Amino acid sequence: MLTLRKSFIxxxxxxxxxLFILWAGGAALLSYSLVYALRKPFTAATFDDFDFFGIDYxxxxxxxxxxxxxxxxxxxxxxxxxxKRENRLHFMILSVGIAEISLVLFGCLPKPYNVFALxxxxxxxxxxxxxxxxxxxxxxxxxxxASIMGMSIAVSSGTAKSIGLFVLDTLHVSEFWMPAFIGAIxxxxxxxxxxxxxxxxxxxxxxxxxxxxxxxxxxxxxxNLFSKFxxxxxxxxxxxxxxxxxxxxxEDFLVKIIDVNAMQQSSWxxxxxxxxxxxxILTVFGSMSLIKSNIKVLCLLLSLVICGMGVxxxxxxxxxxxxxxxxxxxxxxxxxxxxxxxxxxxxxxERFIACFRIRGNVGFFIATIDFIxxxxxxxxxxxxxxxxxxxxxxxFYNILSGYVGIICMVVFxxxxxxxxxxxxxxxxxxxxxxxxxxxxxxxxNTSSVI
Numbered sequence: 001m002l003t004l005r006k007s008f009i010x011x012x013x014x015x016x017x018x019l020f021i022l023w024a025g026g027a028a029l030l031s032y033s034l035v036y037a038l039r040k041p042f043t044a045a046t047f048d049d050f051d052f053f054g055i056d057y058x059x060x061x062x063x064x065x066x067x068x069x070x071x072x073x074x075x076x077x078x079x080x081x082x083x084k085r086e087n088r089l090h091f092m093i094l095s096v097g098i099a100e101i102s103l104v105l106f107g108c109l110p111k112p113y114n115v116f117a118l119x120x121x122x123x124x125x126x127x128x129x130x131x132x133x134x135x136x137x138x139x140x141x142x143x144x145x146a147s148i149m150g151m152s153i154a155v156s157s158g159t160a161k162s163i164g165l166f167v168l169d170t171l172h173v174s175e176f177w178m179p180a181f182i183g184a185i186x187x188x189x190x191x192x193x194x195x196x197x198x199x200x201x202x203x204x205x206x207x208x209x210x211x212x213x214x215x216x217x218x219x220x221x222x223x224n225l226f227s228k229f230x231x232x233x234x235x236x237x238x239x240x241x242x243x244x245x246x247x248x249x250x251e252d253f254l255v256k257i258i259d260v261n262a263m264q265q266s267s268w269x270x271x272x273x274x275x276x277x278x279x280x281i282l283t284v285f286g287s288m289s290l291i292k293s294n295i296k297v298l299c300l301l302l303s304l305v306i307c308g309m310g311v312x313x314x315x316x317x318x319x320x321x322x323x324x325x326x327x328x329x330x331x332x333x334x335x336x337x338x339x340x341x342x343x344x345x346x347x348x349x350e351r352f353i354a355c356f357r358i359r360g361n362v363g364f365f366i367a368t369i370d371f372i373x374x375x376x377x378x379x380x381x382x383x384x385x386x387x388x389x390x391x392x393x394x395x396f397y398n399i400l401s402g403y404v405g406i407i408c409m410v411v412f413x414x415x416x417x418x419x420x421x422x423x424x425x426x427x428x429x430x431x432x433x434x435x436x437x438x439x440x441x442x443x444x445n446t447s448s449v450i
Contacts, residue, residue, distance in 0.1 A: 001022065004282035005207075005269065006350075011118045012023055014241070014393065017141065019145060020201075021141055021145065023200070024145050024197070025136075025137070025144065025148030025149065026040055026148070027193050027197050027414075028132050028133075028135065028136055028145065028148065028149040028150075028152075028197065029097050029148050029149055029151055029152050030150075030189075030193055030296065031132050031190060031193040031197065031201070031302055032128065032129060032149060032152035032153070032197070033131075033151075033152040033155070033156040033159070034096075034186040034193070035096075035125055035128045035129075035156075035190065036152065036153075036156035036159070036160045036188040037098065037156075037160060037163070037182050037185070037186035038096060038099045038103070038121070038125060038179075038182075038183045038185065038186050038187070038190075039065075039099070039121065039125050040156070040157060040160035040161070040164075040251065041160050041161070041163060041164035041167070041179045041183075042061060042065075042106075042118070042162075042164070042167045042178070042179045042367070043062070043160070043161055043164070043251065043252050043253075043254075044160070044161040044164025044178075044255060044310075045058070045164065045168065045175035045178065045374070045392050046058060046175075046255060046256070047061070050111055050112065050408055051112070052112040052115055052418055053112065054073070057112065057115075058253070058256070058379060059175045060112070060115050061115055061118055062248075062252045062253070062381060063137070063378060063381050063382060064099065064115050064116060064118050064119050064122075065092075065118040065119065065121055065122040065377050066122060066248065066374055066377055067122065067125070067378060068118070068119040068120060068122025068123035068124075068379070068411065069121040069126045069374055070122075070124035070126070070374040070375055070377075070378055070422065071122075071123055072122060072123045072124070072126020072127055072161045073127075073367055073370040073371035073374055074075055074126070074127050074371045075126075075127070076126060076363070076370070077137055077220040077222070077364065077368050078219070079127060079367075079369060080127055080130035080131060080134065080361075080363035080364065080366075080367050081216060081217040081218075081222060081360075081363055081364040082216045082217065082218065083131065083216070083363070084216065085134075085202075087225040088131055088134065088135065088194075088197075088198060089194050089195060089197075089198040091127075091146035092128070092131060092194040093191050093194060094124075094125040094192070095109075095124045095125060095127070095128060096124070096125075096128075096186075096190050096191065097186050097187065098120060098122040098123075098124035099120075099125050099183065099187075099200070099361075100183045100184065100186075100187045101120075102117045102118065102119075102120040102121040102124065103117070103121060103179045103180040103183045104180045105117035106118055106121070106176060106179060106180065107176045107177040107179070107180045110177065111176075114176065114444070115331075118328075120347075122158075122237060124332060126370075127367070128368065129247045129345065129370075130362075130363035130367050131223060131363075132147065132149065132197065132367050133346075133362060133363065133366065134361065134362075134363055135197045135198075135200055135212075136149065136207070136360075136364075136426070137211075137214055137361060137362045138203045138207055138211050138212065138213065138350075139197075139203050139207045139211060139381070140206060140207050140210055140211065141289060141309075141349050141379060142211060143285065143286070143288050143289035143347055143350065143351075144286050146285070146346035146347050146350060147281070147282050147285035147288075147289075147346060147347070148247075148282065148286075149281075149346065150285065150342040150345060150346040151252045151278045151281075151282055153338070153341070153342060153345065153395065155197070155271070155274045155275050155277075155278040156273070156274075157251045157270075158270030158271045158272075158274030159270075159271040159274065159275075161254065161255065161271075162269075162270050162271040163182060164178055164179075164182065167181060167182060170443065183334060184222065184288065185256045186414070189381065200259065205290050210292075210354070211350070211353070211354045212353055212354050212357055212358065212359070213359075214353075214360070214361045214362075215302065215359055215360065215361065216361065217360050219362065221359075221360070222360075222364055223356065225360055225364070226438075229356075229422075232418050232419060233365075234407055234414055235411055235412075235414060235415040235418065236344065236369070236415055237368065237369055237372050238411060239407070239408045239411040239412055240344055240369045240372065240373055241343075241372050241373050241375075241376045242376070242403075242404040242407055242408055243337070243340050243341050243373070243404065244341070244372075244374060244376060244377060244418045245371065245376040245377045245380050245400070246337060246400055246401055246403070246404045247337055247373075247382070248373075249345075249377070249381075249397060249400060250333065250334075250337065250373070250397065253397075254270065254330075254394055256393040257393045257394050257397050258326050258330060258394070267329070273327070273330050273331055273334055274334060274396045276331065277331065277334045277338055278338075279376070280335060281335075281338055281339055281342060282392025284304070284339075284388055285342070285347055288300065288301075288347060292331060294351045294352075294355035295355055295419075295420075295423050297347065298348065298351050298352060298355060298419060299342045299352045300418065301348050301351075302412055302415065302419070303416070304339055304343065305339065305340045305408075305412050306409050306413055306416070308335070308336040308337075308340050309336065309340060309404070309405045309406075309408040309409040309410050310405065311332065311336050311405075311414065312332075312333065312336040312337060312340075312401055312404065312405035313402050313403075313404070313405020313406045314410065315329065315332050315336075315401075316333075316399070316400075316401040317398075317402040317403035317405075318400040319352070319398050336405075337401075340408065344366075344369060345366060345402075349366065349380060350362055351366040353379070354421065355434060356426060360399045373375060380400075384396065391429045399447045419431075
């Protein structure tokens, strides 16, 4: 009877964990997917008949929105690090409300001045990843939850473009009102999902023991944390600068890099490719939740990223020789790029905090990485527009991804060596401290016996 009761409790616990994963992971996945619905559908339009004071109109929309996104990431280094749980839902609803208003202004303001409305769209949405992730971090199942949420980045970019093309081609909504049309559907749904995330239970004692309790960080604490791990963080931030730039160029200009009509594919081809890539990454990242050793997961992630960057660079440099079909090329690019990008947006810093028992939160690291990365994106797009406006997009992207692959492969290799050496030093100090404590206790015990 006692055995039966224990079995029932264990079985109930597994069901409870499964329901929590579906609740938390599903709400986070859908939430950030809807953030993409508010931010990215305009990238499906080409705006061929317009210009922005002599600048390519499509490039101008991306630059202006990213400027807002960049400023938001800078603000987010402080805001997300210090944001308390009770303020998260209010922040989410306010942000998505401003985002939708900016899209309405983009549709109704005269051209080309309507481009400036996208600045506020980027400004309002730049902190959303960190805010949503803050509901998930510091739990035993965070690896799995983060992997599920990470699916939104991989699958939503292509899906947002596909939905945008569907609204343009099938529903015949103009390319200026199409983003607001999609956003009007996303806004109430995202507000509801924010409410569901806000109802998640707090991490329990077992979560805190395994993954360290997550706390807010003030300015002095952020500076001390960066100083303590500065060599490693500088390497990671530097490499992620290139990854983010390449990621943004691919997301915003994929319809210019690859001609869907020439491929004779439907408008949903981007969603299908990103969906396949997402399933692969989810399987890989989700399986890491079975590995308890934090340092092993960190090393495994860096090894995957190094291999991915090597394949990315090789494919780009040998594009003409390999003669890959556009679909195969897109799949390889997406798989390698998203593996690297999502590693640092989801699991890496979650495990990093747990590995070194850091008092802090993941939001600080992600906001800092994103700010540096989007600063690089703005720089590249501005330089491209003013110094090479007639560059063919596929050629430009392959050159960029070739350099990114080589540079990041080397930098991540160095970062991996430093990480292991730092862990060995930390572990050795802990062993010495434990040994000293044990000797002291033995001396005290001996003295008391005498």
